[in-house]
Amino acid sequence: MGVEVAVRLPPLPSIRDIISLYKINALRKLSQNFLLDTRIIDRIVKTAGRIEDGYVCEVGPGPGGITRSILKRNPRRVIVIEKDKRFLPSLELLADASQGHMDIILGDVMSYKMDKVFPDDYCKPWDGPPPNIHLIGNLPFNVSTPLIIKWMKSISEKNSAWTYGRTKMTLTFQKEVAERLVAPISSDQRCRLSVMCQNWCKITHKFTIPGTAFLPKPEVDVGVVHFEPLVQPIINLPFEIVEKVVRCIFSFRQKYCVRGIETLFPKKIRVSFAKEMYEIAEVNPQTQPFRLNLEEFRRLCEAYKLICDRDPRLLKYNHRASKMELEEFEDLNNDLLSCNNEELGVLK
Numbered sequence: 001m002g003v004e005v006a007v008r009l010p011p012l013p014s015i016r017d018i019i020s021l022y023k024i025n026a027l028r029k030l031s032q033n034f035l036l037d038t039r040i041i042d043r044i045v046k047t048a049g050r051i052e053d054g055y056v057c058e059v060g061p062g063p064g065g066i067t068r069s070i071l072k073r074n075p076r077r078v079i080v081i082e083k084d085k086r087f088l089p090s091l092e093l094l095a096d097a098s099q100g101h102m103d104i105i106l107g108d109v110m111s112y113k114m115d116k117v118f119p120d121d122y123c124k125p126w127d128g129p130p131p132n133i134h135l136i137g138n139l140p141f142n143v144s145t146p147l148i149i150k151w152m153k154s155i156s157e158k159n160s161a162w163t164y165g166r167t168k169m170t171l172t173f174q175k176e177v178a179e180r181l182v183a184p185i186s187s188d189q190r191c192r193l194s195v196m197c198q199n200w201c202k203i204t205h206k207f208t209i210p211g212t213a214f215l216p217k218p219e220v221d222v223g224v225v226h227f228e229p230l231v232q233p234i235i236n237l238p239f240e241i242v243e244k245v246v247r248c249i250f251s252f253r254q255k256y257c258v259r260g261i262e263t264l265f266p267k268k269i270r271v272s273f274a275k276e277m278y279e280i281a282e283v284n285p286q287t288q289p290f291r292l293n294l295e296e297f298r299r300l301c302e303a304y305k306l307i308c309d310r311d312p313r314l315l316k317y318n319h320r321a322s323k324m325e326l327e328e329f330e331d332l333n334n335d336l337l338s339c340n341n342e343e344l345g346v347l348k
């Protein structure tokens with residue numbers, strides 16, 4: 001058996017040996033692809049920055065390759081969240097070797113709350129430097145994208161791991177998704193994900209891991225992405241409003257943005273309300289969504305909020321709702337149609 005020596009850890013079987021020792025076959029339904037190359041693993045952990053004496057939460061540790069690398073860098077404590085109980089024996093082996101520096105949570109990261117996981121004295125003010133708390137994970141692609149959106153919502157509300165300040169994250173994504181996350185205005189990859197994440201975080205695509213580095217090899221290469229929450233988001237509005245406006249606008253990515261803006265409003269009033277919205281926002285309606293910058297999205301979201309403040313029922317309108325649900329908006333359509341232009345003018 002190969003042997004690895006960690007700073008605090010006694011000699012342990014290599015990850016390859018752990019996988020065969022515990023007869024762990026990678027489950028396709030959990031998209032399990034394991035990293036064995038310690039140089040790549042160490043590089044991921046190094047991307048997280050200085051973690052010495054800090055708290056680290058690792059999501060999806062699997063057989064524990066990244067966990068070992070984290071432990072070698074002497075954090076105060078590592079908390080791992082793993083969904084697949086078959087990894088418990090290998091993680092327990094590691095927890096024992098860490099001599100009390102590691103906790104194992106068997107559960108789903110999507111429903112795990114982090115408000116009380118870290119000690120209060122690790123809290124930092126939001127406008128100060130980030131706390132010495134780090135979220136790290138090589139998760140399956142079908143989890144990392146919904147997870148990052150969920151975490152953006154938590155950042156916007158300063159809850160969960162962001163009760164403690166601007167907690168940083170280091171996560172892996174399918175390379176194409178990593179490129180979308182950092183995509184600048186007008187680039188081919190610019191999409192809803194780029195705008196949503198860049199609104200709340202400074203994002204860096206640190207490096208790419210070839211698919212061949214994983215066991216079993218996935219179809220795609222993998223991007224390692226670092227997120228640091230911004231002190232002030234560009235669009236400082238509730239997550240739901242930003243998410244809805246950005247989603248509707250990008251629902252017609254190749255068309256002019258007016259097309260998506262119209263879908264924010266019930267059918268009978270959509271043309272006039274969309275016009276009002278882009279006029280208040282001073283945005284050219286004949287701009288494609290991926291050519292709008294964050295400032296323009298900010299003005300559009302603020303204009304939408306202003307219109308909804310006038311009639312909050314609009315906030316609930318969803319153009320993709322069922323026919324029956326949409327019928328409920330008939331009253332709203334009629335009420336708002338009877339609004340005279342003078343009233344609408346107040347918003348300008």
Ligand SMILES: C[S@@+](CC[C@H](N)C(=O)[O-])C[C@H]1O[C@@H](n2cnc3c(N)ncnc32)[C@H](O)[C@@H]1O
Pocket residue numbers: 030031032033034035036059060061062063064065066081082083084107108109110138139140143
């Ligand atoms: C791509 S593997 C990576 C394993 C290990 N970290 C590595 O780099 O070799 C993803 C891991 O995340 C776990 N996982 C998948 N979905 C999860 C979820 N919702 N919550 C927690 N862990 C999850 C899988 O069981 C698996 O161990």
